[in-house]
Amino acid sequence: MTDSVLIEGLAVEAIIGVYDWEREVSQRLLVDLEMAWDNRAPAASDDVGDALNYALVSERVSGYLVEARPQLLETAAEGIAGLLQSEFNVRWVKLTLRKPGAVPAAVAVGVKIERGSR
C-alpha cells in the first residue's frame, strides 16, 4: 500500500533552539509530512471520518511545537513522529523539519526522519 496524505510547508512560530537568546523569541519552522494512509476507504465513502484529516493533523502538530519548546530540531521531529503514530494511527511517516532563519547564509537548515513501516 503506497497511498499517502501530505502536508507541505506547514509554518509554525515556536520557541526552539539551544542558545539563550533562542529561549526568548519565537522562530519560524516549516514542516513537511508524508504519512502512509489507505485512501481507498475515504474515496469510497466520501467521508472525512475515514480519511487522515490533514486539518486536524496540522492543528495538532502546530500545537505540539508551540507547547514543547524543544532545544533541537531532532527532538521536535521525533515528538511529531511519535504523536502521529500514537494519536492518529499513522503507520509510517516521512518528516522534514526546517528552520529557515537559523543560518543566514542558507535558505534553510533542518532534519529529515522516517519512522515506522508501510
Ligand SMILES: Nc1nc2c(c(=O)[nH]1)N=C([C@H](O)[C@@H](O)CO)CN2
Ligand atoms: N543538528 C542540529 N544542529 C543545530 C541545531 C539543531 O536543532 N540541530 N540547533 C542549533 C541552534 O539552535 C541554531 O539553530 C541557532 O542558529 C545549532 N545546531
